[in-house]
Amino acid sequence: VKEWEQRRKERERAAEEAREEKEIAACTFTPDIGKSQRMRQGSSRLFEVARQQGSSSSSPSQRGPSDFTPATNTVRRSMRHAREYMETNVFDRLASHGRRRVSRSRGCEMPSRKAETRLSEVQMQTIMHSFLTRQNEREARRQEKLGMLEREVRADCTHEPKICDRSRRMSVPKVTERIRSKHSESREGMLRELEMSRPFVPVVTAKARRARSRTVVEMSYDDMSRRRESIARLARTLKDRKEAEEERRRSVNSIIRVPDGPLNEIPSRLRLDVERGSDYLRRVAEERERRAEAQRLRQMEIEAQELAQCTFRPSINKAPPNGGGRERLSVMGGVKRGSYGSVMKPHET
Helix, strand or coil: CHHHHHHHHHHHHHHHHHHHHHHHHHCCCCCCCCCCCCCCCCHHHHHHHHHHHHHHHHCCCCCCCCCCCCCCCCCCCCCHHHHHHHHCCHHHHHHHCCCCCCCCCCCCCCCCCCCCCCCCHHHHHHHHHHHHHHHHHHHHHHHHHHHHHHHHHHHHCCCCCCCCHHHHHHHCCCHHHHHHHHHHHHHHHHHHHHHHHCCCCCCCCHHHHHCCCCCHHHHHHHHHHHHHHHHHHHHHHHHHHHHHHHHHHHHHCCCCCCCCCCHHHCCCCCCEECCCEECHHHHHHHHHHHHHHHHHHHHHHHHHHHHHHCCCCCCCCCCCCCHHHHHHHHHHHCCEECHHHCEECCCCC
8 A cells, every 4th residue: 555655646746747847848937046147137127227218218317326224123143044044145045945846735826925036135226216216207297287287277267255264164064063963864864764664553542542641660560460450359259159159069969868758849959849930941041141251251361361461552641631622521411312312401391
């Protein structure tokens, strides 16, 4: 297995070297990294020379090379690798190291910073000087265009209004006012959107409108206590009715010894009285009424439980007193109706 793995690695290495040689053969860029040549050769240098000639012809004066030397921090003695790196010449370091192998995983990635070609100090100064010169020229052209545009605008506008200091202060609102107005507008918009997007609109009945407005404490604690009292009262009523029904059932279903004698003397379980008639129908009607009352009480208990679970508590303000309405009700209360719907006054008979 190890020999097969070794042969596989050798085949992969040979294929990788062949691929790299093919890529290098197709590459036309051949950098010169020798000690004798310290300036870049090729199309970039020709382009730089042509650009400098064009800038020198357009500008009346050309500044010389800058003699500015920035102050740099010294390398500490503990940084041994950094001191060795600074003492070694870049061209010697590039010439000493061979071609680096590029792995398959990093073939499509950007080259690392260590593998990039570093420029010499003279080249860096030349590039920086050309960059600053180009920036200054562009800024000068920009300022010239702005001045020309301003002169044209001023030539067209001959009227110069005089604005007092008070008008200037009024035209520029305070920062706090702008923030407050923006906040109020956003809040109103949010409330408007909330009002439009609200799907549920409660229906307030006439009884709820007539009722007085209550506080949160009254709606929470007082209502809950009243509901609990009504539920407890209904539970006691049902318990008493069940006990009475059980007692009645035991009295009806009790086993009675049948004595010897005529049939009139024998008590009936249905409480039939042959001479005076039977009260069976009356007892059936009472039983029906009792069951209906028990069902009504159960329904009231269910409704009370549902109301206790309800979370909707509308708040309705009390309407102002209406004196005219009370007078109208009092007047209508004194009116009586006669036969066939005719209205009769109080003094009429």
